[in-house]
Amino acid sequence: MTAQSTLNTEPTRSVLDRLHEEAKGDRLRFITLAPRMLLSVLRHGSFAKGVTPSMMKECFIPLTAEGGELLYLTARAIGAKTIVEFGTSFAISPLYLAAAVRDNGGGLVIGTELEPEKHARALAHLKQARLDDLVDVRLGDAMQTLRELPGAVDMLLLDGWKNLYMPVLDLVQPRLRKGAVVVADNIFTFRKELRPYVEQMQSGRRGFDSTTLSIGQGLEYSVYRG
Numbered sequence: 001m002t003a004q005s006t007l008n009t010e011p012t013r014s015v016l017d018r019l020h021e022e023a024k025g026d027r028l029r030f031i032t033l034a035p036r037m038l039l040s041v042l043r044h045g046s047f048a049k050g051v052t053p054s055m056m057k058e059c060f061i062p063l064t065a066e067g068g069e070l071l072y073l074t075a076r077a078i079g080a081k082t083i084v085e086f087g088t089s090f091a092i093s094p095l096y097l098a099a100a101v102r103d104n105g106g107g108l109v110i111g112t113e114l115e116p117e118k119h120a121r122a123l124a125h126l127k128q129a130r131l132d133d134l135v136d137v138r139l140g141d142a143m144q145t146l147r148e149l150p151g152a153v154d155m156l157l158l159d160g161w162k163n164l165y166m167p168v169l170d171l172v173q174p175r176l177r178k179g180a181v182v183v184a185d186n187i188f189t190f191r192k193e194l195r196p197y198v199e200q201m202q203s204g205r206r207g208f209d210s211t212t213l214s215i216g217q218g219l220e221y222s223v224y225r226g
């Protein structure tokens with residue numbers, strides 16, 4: 001990455017470095033939550049149903065820096081102006097996306113976050129990085145907040161709860177332009193839950209060319225044929 005990119009320019013660089021550092025605390029947060037999570041998963045029969053977003057409201061569960069750089073470079077390569085994200089958390093991924101939109105000459109990143117405290121902190125982090133003018137983080141359930149979208153979407157990041165990857169894609173796909181990129185995180189962490197998603201994206205039946213990248217927790221990287 002060049003020194004001139006917004007990613008490596010202050011204040012964005014310091015905010016990202018600080019948030020990645022704070023996210024390392026997730027290890028301890030997970031250990032503390034583990035017994036409660038395990039019981040709830042056993043009771044409900046699946047991670048998505050047993051572990052609620054509110055249970056994880058202190059956890060970052062972010063994209064890795066490598067994954068974030070891939071998002072940045074992809075958005076730059078395709079000249080993305082309009083990007084949609086499912087699952088904003090404390091705003092690590094939207095910082096990478098908004099930096100790319102800034103370096104592309106402007107546009108809009110539409111994020112969505114269910115947890116009010118996370119939403120408030122995400123807005124504060126975007127402001128600290130001086131990228132808040134490029135991001136609209138919508139508070140609420142993505143299945144409602146992403147109903148209204150601008151005309152053509154260049155890129156979609158799926159990083160919320162895994163049972164909603166397909167429904168959110170159903171919602172956003174009609175807005176995707178030809179050549180749009182869809183990136184879905186946690187393919188290795190939730191291998192079983194996300195198998196139907198991966199199979200559908202790689203089958204070609206849904207209009208995508210797609211592959212799984214061994215970056216972070218596994219990224220499904222899909223390009224829309226239109």
Ligand SMILES: C[S@@+](CC[C@H](N)C(=O)[O-])C[C@H]1O[C@@H](n2cnc3c(N)ncnc32)[C@H](O)[C@@H]1O
Pocket residue numbers: 053054060061062063086087088089090091092093094112113114115118140141142143159160161164
């Ligand atoms: C894995 S984290 C996202 C991490 C973020 N992309 C980053 O890189 O920093 C997933 C987030 O999705 C949020 N979430 C889960 N279900 C949601 C829903 N139905 N609508 C909106 N957000 C949701 C959770 O509260 C959580 O903060």
